[in-house]
Amino acid sequence: MSEHDADNAPVVTEELRGHVLLMGLNRPAKRNAFSLAMLHALARAYQRLEDDPDAWVGVLFAHGDHFTAGLDLAEVAPRIADGGAFAATEGVDPWGLVGRDRTKPVVAAAQGRCLTLGIELLLASDIRIAAADTRFSQLEVQRGIYPFGGATIRFPQDAGWGNAMRWLLTGDEFDAAEALRIGLVQEVVDTGAQRDRAVELAEHIARRAAPLAVRATLASARRARVEGQRPAAERLTKDVAALFHTADAAEGVASFIERRQAEFKGR
Numbered sequence: 015m016s017e018h019d020a021d022n023a024p025v026v027t028e029e030l031r032g033h034v035l036l037m038g039l040n041r042p043a044k045r046n047a048f049s050l051a052m053l054h055a056l057a058r059a060y061q062r063l064e065d066d067p068d069a070w071v072g073v074l075f076a077h078g079d080h081f082t083a084g085l086d087l088a089e090v091a092p093r094i095a096d097g098g099a100f101a102a103t104e105g106v107d108p109w110g111l112v113g114r115d116r117t118k119p120v121v122a123a124a125q126g127r128c129l130t131l132g133i134e135l136l137l138a139s140d141i142r143i144a145a146a147d148t149r150f151s152q153l154e155v156q157r158g159i160y161p162f163g164g165a166t167i168r169f170p171q172d173a174g175w176g177n178a179m180r181w182l183l184t185g186d187e188f189d190a191a192e193a194l195r196i197g198l199v200q201e202v203v204d205t206g207a208q209r210d211r212a213v214e215l216a217e218h219i220a221r222r223a224a225p226l227a228v229r230a231t232l233a234s235a236r237r238a239r240v241e242g243q244r245p246a247a248e249r250l251t252k253d254v255a256a257l258f259h260t261a262d263a264a265e266g267v268a269s270f271i272e273r274r275q276a277e278f279k280g281r
Contacts, residue, residue: 024040035069046082047082064117073120079126080128115236119219122136124143125206126147137169143211145205152181226281
C-alpha cells in the first residue's frame with residue numbers, strides 16, 4: 015500500500031524539529047480525507063513519536079485549507095462494513111483506542127473543515143488549537159452510523175454530557191467559538207496561525223519541562239480517566255519516588271538551587 019498520493023507526495027509528512035515531531039495530514043486535494051494509506055501512515059508517525067528518543071512532544075496539523083473531511087468512505091466503508099478495524103493494525107493508534115498506550119504529549123492544530131475522525135483526533139490529543147475559521151461536525155448519525163473513533167467516550171468527558179449530546183445526536187455543524195466554550199479546544203487563533211501556535215506550545219513543553227516528568231504526568235491523568243481516581247492515587251507516591259532517582263530530577267533540584275533554567279536530557 016503506497017503512502018504517497020498521485021503526485022508522489024507523502025500522505026502524512028514528518029519533520030523532527032529539535033525535540034518536537036511535526037506530523038502533517040497531507041491530502042489537501044481531498045480535504046485530507048483518510049484513505050487506508052493515510053491511516054497507516056499516521057499510525058507509523060505516531061509510532062515514531064513513541065519510539066524516537068529525540069522526539070519528546072508531537073504536533074498534529076494539516077496541510078492545506080482543511081484539517082480533515084473524515085474518512086474517505088468510498089475506500090474505507092467496505093472494510094468497516096465487513097467488521098474490519100478502520101485504524102491501522104500496525105504502528106501506534108493515533109486515536110488511542112487499541113494497542114500500545116501512548117506516552118508522549120500531542121498538541122493538535124485544526125483549521126477549515128474538521129469532521130468526524132478529525133474531532134476524534136483532537137479529543138485523543140492533549141492540547142488543541144483551532145483556527146478562527148474551523149467548522150466542526152460529528153455527523154455520523156446523519157449517515158446512518160455512529161462515531162467509532164472515541165467521540166462517544168471522550169466528548170462527554172471533555173465537554174460535559176449535555177454539550178456533547180447536543181452535537182453527537184444531531185450531527186450539526188458548530189464553529190470555533192462553540193468548540194472553545196465547551197472545551198473541545200483550548201485556544202482559538204487567527205486562521206493561518208494555528209500550526210505556529212501549536213509548535214510554540216510544544217517547544218515550550220520540550221524546553222521547560224522534563225520529558226520523563228511530562229510522561230508521568232500524562233500517565234497519571236490518563237489512568238485516573240480510564241481506571242478511576244483510586245488506582246491513580248495509589249500510584250502517585252511510588253511514581254514520584256522513581257522520578258526522584260532520575261538525572262532530570264537531580265538537574266531540576268540543582269537548577270532551583272542555582273537559580274537557572276534546567277537543561278533536561280530525558281534520563
